[in-house]
Amino acid sequence: MSQLTLTTPILATADQILVNFKQSLVGLLPEILQTPAAVMLSIIPIMICFATLFALATWLERKGLGRIQNRIGPNRVGLPFTKTRLYGLGQPIADGIKMLIKEDIVPRNADKFLHFMAPVALLIPAFLAFAVIPYGEGIVPIDLDAGLLFFFAIGASTELVIFCAGWASRNKYALLGAMRAIAQMISYELPLIISTFSVIMAVGSLSLVSIVNAQSGNFWDWHVFTPWGLAGFILFFIASLAEANRSPFDIPEGESEIIAGHLIEYSGFKYALFFMAEYLGMFAMNGLSIALFLGGYHAPFAFLEGWLPGPVWFLAKLLVLIALFIWIRGTMPRLRMDQLMNFAWKFMLPMSLVVVVAAGLWKFLANPVFGWPVCGGLILGVHLLLSRSLFDARGWQKRTYRFAD
Amino acid sequence: MLGSGLAKGLKETARNFFGSYVSKERLPTIEYPEEPAVIKENTRQFPILVFDDSDDPMKTLRCVSCQICEKECPPKCIYIVKSKDKKPDFVGKPQLYPAVFDIDLSVCMSCGICAEVCPFEAIFMDNNFEIANTDRFDALLVKKEQLARPNSYLQKISPTLAATIDERRADVVVKAEEKKKADEAKAKAAAEEKAAKAKTEGTPTTPASTPDAGS
Amino acid sequence: MDLTLFIIGVATVAAAIAAMSLRNLIHCVLALAVCFLGVAILFLRLGAEFVGFAQILVYIGAVAILIVFAILLTRSGGEEPKPFFNSQWWYGLAIAVAVFGCLSFAILGGKSIQPQSITGNSTTVKQIGTELMTTYVLPLEVMGILLTAAMLGAVVIAWQKGERK
Numbered sequence: 001m002s003q004l005t006l007t008t009p010i011l012a013t014a015d016q017i018l019v020n021f022k023q024s025l026v027g028l029l030p031e032i033l034q035t036p037a038a039v040m041l042s043i044i045p046i047m048i049c050f051a052t053l054f055a056l057a058t059w060l061e062r063k064g065l066g067r068i069q070n071r072i073g074p075n076r077v078g079l080p081f082t083k084t085r086l087y088g089l090g091q092p093i094a095d096g097i098k099m100l101i102k103e104d105i106v107p108r109n110a111d112k113f114l115h116f117m118a119p120v121a122l123l124i125p126a127f128l129a130f131a132v133i134p135y136g137e138g139i140v141p142i143d144l145d146a147g148l149l150f151f152f153a154i155g156a157s158t159e160l161v162i163f164c165a166g167w168a169s170r171n172k173y174a175l176l177g178a179m180r181a182i183a184q185m186i187s188y189e190l191p192l193i194i195s196t197f198s199v200i201m202a203v204g205s206l207s208l209v210s211i212v213n214a215q216s217g218n219f220w221d222w223h224v225f226t227p228w229g230l231a232g233f234i235l236f237f238i239a240s241l242a243e244a245n246r247s248p249f250d251i252p253e254g255e256s257e258i259i260a261g262h263l264i265e266y267s268g269f270k271y272a273l274f275f276m277a278e279y280l281g282m283f284a285m286n287g288l289s290i291a292l293f294l295g296g297y298h299a300p301f302a303f304l305e306g307w308l309p310g311p312v313w314f315l316a317k318l319l320v321l322i323a324l325f326i327w328i329r330g331t332m333p334r335l336r337m338d339q340l341m342n343f344a345w346k347f348m349l350p351m352s353l354v355v356v357v358a359a360g361l362w363k364f365l366a367n368p369v370f371g372w373p374v375c376g377g378l379i380l381g382v383h384l385l386l387s388r389s390l391f392d393a394r395g396w397q398k399r400t401y402r403f404a405d
Numbered sequence: 406m407l408g409s410g411l412a413k414g415l416k417e418t419a420r421n422f423f424g425s426y427v428s429k430e431r432l433p434t435i436e437y438p439e440e441p442a443v444i445k446e447n448t449r450q451f452p453i454l455v456f457d458d459s460d461d462p463m464k465t466l467r468c469v470s471c472q473i474c475e476k477e478c479p480p481k482c483i484y485i486v487k488s489k490d491k492k493p494d495f496v497g498k499p500q501l502y503p504a505v506f507d508i509d510l511s512v513c514m515s516c517g518i519c520a521e522v523c524p525f526e527a528i529f530m531d532n533n534f535e536i537a538n539t540d541r542f543d544a545l546l547v548k549k550e551q552l553a554r555p556n557s558y559l560q561k562i563s564p565t566l567a568a569t570i571d572e573r574r575a576d577v578v579v580k581a582e583e584k585k586k587a588d589e590a591k592a593k594a595a596a597e598e599k600a601a602k603a604k605t606e607g608t609p610t611t612p613a614s615t616p617d618a619g620s
Numbered sequence: 621m622d623l624t625l626f627i628i629g630v631a632t633v634a635a636a637i638a639a640m641s642l643r644n645l646i647h648c649v650l651a652l653a654v655c656f657l658g659v660a661i662l663f664l665r666l667g668a669e670f671v672g673f674a675q676i677l678v679y680i681g682a683v684a685i686l687i688v689f690a691i692l693l694t695r696s697g698g699e700e701p702k703p704f705f706n707s708q709w710w711y712g713l714a715i716a717v718a719v720f721g722c723l724s725f726a727i728l729g730g731k732s733i734q735p736q737s738i739t740g741n742s743t744t745v746k747q748i749g750t751e752l753m754t755t756y757v758l759p760l761e762v763m764g765i766l767l768t769a770a771m772l773g774a775v776v777i778a779w780q781k782g783e784r785k
Contacts, residue, residue, distance in 0.1 A: 068422045156681020
């Protein structure tokens with residue numbers, strides 16, 4: 001985990017194209033405008049990029065799910081006002097326009113102020129979460145010393161807004177949906193946060209920039225290629241599926257069961273904002289897991305380090321994780337509420353504590369030759385024990401048929 | 406082990422995903438207006454009337470306006486008016502023909518009962534489903550000129566059914582011909598016998614008419 | 621005084637007043653959450669990163685939700701708007717004036733009211749961690765025991781409720 005030094009000029013420029021571009025732009029402005037301009041130039045490209053990625057992700061999801069389900073996804077809506085189909089890439093534009101022109105229905109007894117503010121207030125943490133993720137060498141909007149804590153604090157404030165959204169509709173089913181959504185999010189916050197403790201222990205800092213710097217080198221230096229990192233990544237991944245209300249944890253917005261739960265009374269653009277906030281939350285969680293476990297913006301091999309800018313590698317890893325999210329959505333049926341909660345409290349929480357212990361052991365057994373069997377064995381052993389005992393505790397018997405035999 | 410079922414499921418969906426690009430079996434979608442829809446032989450859509458000779462379709466319709474299909478039709482969408490005169494059918498026997506044969510497009514439910522009960526193999530179910538039009542009134546009544554199709558069309562859309570029917574009709578024609586020949590032969594024989602009998606009865610002077618085997 | 625500090629302070633106090641005086645109880649809780657946010661921003665403004673984010677994480681992310689759940693689970697629905705002025709409002713006024721007097725006496729008499737420049741670097745998380753583990757390890761362990769007791773109590777309550785069914 002050595003600090004990579006950029007010595008050759010080619011390596012330096014290819015990686016720093018964006019930073020130099022921004023600095024040259026800022027340098028063109030008069031003195032008084034430089035700080036606001038620098039801040040704006042950090043924020044606005046990120047907002048635009050992730051909003052575009054949101055549109056692309058909806059398209060990817062529909063096509064990907066379609067192919068998984070043996071059908072073609074949308075393939076008719078291409079460029080607007082032309083006849084080209086373009087594999088359906090115009091579909092997000094069409095969806096956006098549809099959401100915008102829908103009638104905005106507010107129930108008569110609803111709390112008008114909260115009903116209006118809830119989608120907006122949900123987007124604020126969603127966008128704020130992108131502020132601490134490092135996208136490249138020196139490309140991070142704010143380099144906070146407690147960056148990881150900031151991220152989790154932002155995630156926690158999302159829950160109160162979801163409650164607002166459900167309560168403002170004055171609909172008992174929306175309220176129930178909101179309660180269930182909050183219960184799910186709180187339950188999965190714990191495994192989410194505890195599974196990152198191992199990374200914090202290994203690196204010794206809460207700052208995401210230093211966590212990414214600690215993974216520089218080749219791809220076997222990334223945290224995911226250690227036993228605690230692999231287990232931590234899997235736990236973080238599952239917990240982020242639950243935090244983003246994605247299948248198989250999408251009971252709060254279960255489309256076929258409770259018809260959008262806490263979002264039931266929101267139509268048109270407000271629903272689009274909720275949808276966007278969910279996807280942005282998903283991207284932020286993925287970005288964080290890339291920074292924590294998958295080496296951030298580093299290339300897989302050290303010699304590739306300067307040839308492409310950091311954000312390109314980040315985007316590639318992000319797309320892989322998004323594809324994984326879509327793959328899992330297409331594979332697994334929805335978990336029931338009690339199954340969800342049992343999974344979080346009875347399985348994931350003990351496993352994440354065991355991962356922390358394993359990370360500590362890894363630090364003490366400095367040699368990976370001992371580290372892998374001991375830590376890996378500990379994690380696997382606890383996993384097998386827990387899963388077997390929880391399964392047996394359910395007391396399911398083999399199904400017997402009375403008449404058909 | 407917890408998670409093994411998940412892995413198996415993920416493998417299966419990955420197979421689906423990548424297989425949909427290479428094999429037809431994993432992507433059975435037919436993009437309809439561009440690619441033709443797959444139609445089976447015994448599809449029922451809207452009825453057609455079959456005629457035998459393309460030179461004179463209306464005079465060689467197989468329908469003899471027996472009105473059985475009109476009576477059996479559940480929503481009563483068929484309207485038939487018999488003709489006043491008769492014309493010969495495919496074996497030569499004079500039959501009535503329909504002066505008016507209308508089917509209401511908005512009422513017909515494509516049950517196929519009219520085709521099932523027709524004793525003259527005159528009405529069949531088409532497999533063309535693109536018959537919608539934008540009129541609300543007159544164009545929804547399909548007349549016999551629009552319903553008529555040649556036998557070659559029936560052979561195209563239902564080959565096995567048309568083959569069976571053609572075979573049967575050919576047999577009927579052959580039998581009718583044989584019967585006609587047999588009738589002619591019998592008539593000739595009867596005529597000859599009558600002439601012979603007239604001849605023998607014309608000479609009454611033979612006294613001893615012994616009952617011989619010869620009359 | 622700093623303009624931003626002034627604005628944040630006014631917003632926090634306004635949210636606190638709203639939390640006391642709004643008719644609808646859930647609105648009060650949400651105003652309280654805004655008040656917590658104001659306090660967190662104050663912490664961040666003063667350079668205490670860890671405390672500020674912990675304030676958001678704990679207060680807004682857990683305490684506010686706890687209060688909301690408590691309200692929803694104990695009220696039987698149907699919020700009647702309470703009258704703004706109670707009949708015994710002068711008791712409340714007297715106690716409020718007394719508390720205000722005590723607090724201002726304590727703050728004005730203490731030594732931290734003089735504006736001082738922030739000396740040294742803002743404390744990093746590492747320093748907080750080291751202090752917790754060395755100087756303040758006893759309060760840390762006591763807090764751990766307290767939290768464990770609370771969690772056990774919650775489990776026991778949930779268990780009993782389940783068995784009573």
